[in-house]
Amino acid sequence: MYDIRWIRENRAAFDRGLARRGLAPLSDDLLALDDRRRAAIQALEAAQARRNAASKEIGEAKKRKDEAAAKALMDEVAGLKTAIPDLEKEERAASAALDAALAQVPNTPLDDVPDGADERDNVEHHRFGAPPALGFAPRQHFELGEGLEQMDFEAAARLSGARFVVLKSKLARLERALAQFMLDLHTGEHGYTEVSPPLLVRDHAMFGTAQLPKFLDDQFAALDNEALRQIVEASGATTATATDPQGGVASRLWLVPTAEVPLTNLVREQIVEEAELPLRMTAGTYCFRAEAGAAGRDTRGMIRQHQFYKVELVSITTPEQSRDEHERMLSCAEEVLRRLGLHYRVVTLSTGDMGFASQKTYDIEVWLPGQGMFREISSCSVCGDFQARRMGARYRTAENRAVRHVHTLNGSGVAVGRALIAVMENYQQADGSIVVPEVLRPYMGGLTVIEAGA
Incomplete structure (x- = not known):
């Protein structure tokens, strides 16, 4: 699995290695996903930082007995608290999209590997x-x-x-x-x-x-008893007919x-x-x-x-x-x-x-x-x-x-x-x-x- 930072610093070498495997360049697509992830992280961190700062400013406004400013700040904090879960969700989704894309990229060949189709x-x-x-x-x-x-x-x-x-x-x-x-x-x-x-x-x-x-x-996938029981209960099937849905049962096991x-x-x-x-x-x-x-x-x-x-x-x-x-x-x-x-x-x-x-x-x-x-x-x-x-x-x-x-x-x-x-x-x-x-x-x-x- 490739480090996205290495890809960003070595775009030409990365795409050249993929080309030797007969694959189209991927650096632009992967870096676009990374840009989305970075933007999501920045937005989340900015919201968290502003929430923390505004929370401190509320106390200061109250010390000054500036109730209007304190209320405006409390409304801002409330809005940030509402927005932050959505920003966290976006950050997780962007990171997962990048990880999923990187997981599909094959290793690139060493220089002395002969080029060929098959x-x-x-x-x-x-x-x-x-x-x-x-x-x-x-x-x-x-x-x-x-x-x-x-x-x-x-x-x-x-x-x-x-x-x-x-x-x-x-x-x-x-x-x-x-x-x-x-x-x-x-x-x-x-x-x-x-x-x-x-x-x-x-x-x-x-x-x-x-x-x-x-x-x-x-x-070959295998299921432990609890995973099989979950499938049976969800599908109404019997233990003799239940199959692994390949959808990510948490306790799924694989024969090596x-x-x-x-x-x-x-x-x-x-x-x-x-x-x-x-x-x-x-x-x-x-x-x-x-x-x-x-x-x-x-x-x-x-x-x-x-x-x-x-x-x-x-x-x-x-x-x-x-x-x-x-x-x-x-x-x-x-x-x-x-x-x-x-x-x-x-x-x-x-x-x-x-x-x-x-x-x-x-x-x-x-x-x-x-x-x-x-x-x-x-x-x-x-x-x-x-x-x-x-x-x-x-x-x-x-x-x-x-x-x-x-x-x-x-x-x-x-x-x-x-x-x-x-x-x-x-x-x-x-x-x-x-x-x-x-x-x-x-x-x-x-x-x-x-x-x-x-």
Whole structure:
């Protein structure tokens, strides 16, 4: 979220950054809203100051026994007392209008981000490894999983609908093994602190990391009992049919779309000491996404699901540390795929493909033989102070004790479900069995091959 004072002082740079994202200039509109807010504040402060001054003048007039002047002043104070609530209302409305407009503005890209309209303009950074020489026509993960009778989409659909899966037996254990391996790597070798956060968060947490308000349709809302009771009483519905009106129920909760939300918000409204930075945190959690814009895409298999498991990396840094931390985070995520022996490439997202809160994003795309293409398995983004301003996250400098906003970074380290897909497709054998990568065997009780009926 942008500071309106910075926009006022850097109008050309701000509009130029938006233009690189394909957006029209916004500085004039935002500054007009700020002018309205400033005028409202000035009018309110002037009225309050005059009310206070006139109140004192009443006493002075009475001391002089000037009843006419005292009455005129009392009438003026009464009028001001009547007008001030309206002025306060105007100030709140003007401030809210500016805040709402600023909340819809995306972060602007760093200078080294490639310009482009969409993913076709992303720039490849480097590759690791090569596609496996399987010697037979590779199958996709869902064909392998169903052939092993350990991946059941029909049962999941009966339970929950489309875009869910039930994993069984050794594939369920392989998913767990992948998550444990990643967490052990990031905590044991990369210096991240493991966190087990809540999976339900309130509106302000989702706002802080910029999932709300712009991406409301991509989220899953949950209601506590009191909020549900309010809806039921207002609508006459039953608890089985009541739905969230998306109108701002005060106690609304959200299923996390990524552990980025609770992890980053751990510094919300905090001032940390510079000596504590960078903070590095990791969490393995289920994530929930409505996939509102994914109609017709990846309808088969586990590529795009409403519920999936992911190991997340989050760093909180000073402004001076954030660019180097971004490169470090990327290398930590890459190391997962290197140890699994998976072929991948790293791309820098273009301005038209990067996320709302990001200044710069690297995507790691893993090779899937069954699809014959690279698919995203991790995104590592540096957000500057964009999220920190939304959540009031700051630090105190060691040198002069000044208070500044932190920088935030987040990345998948990596998506566990997609890592499972990659392992299955890259380590498949002609008979449909799956070789367990060596690094995962200690987590699998020494198992080397996953076979049907096992």
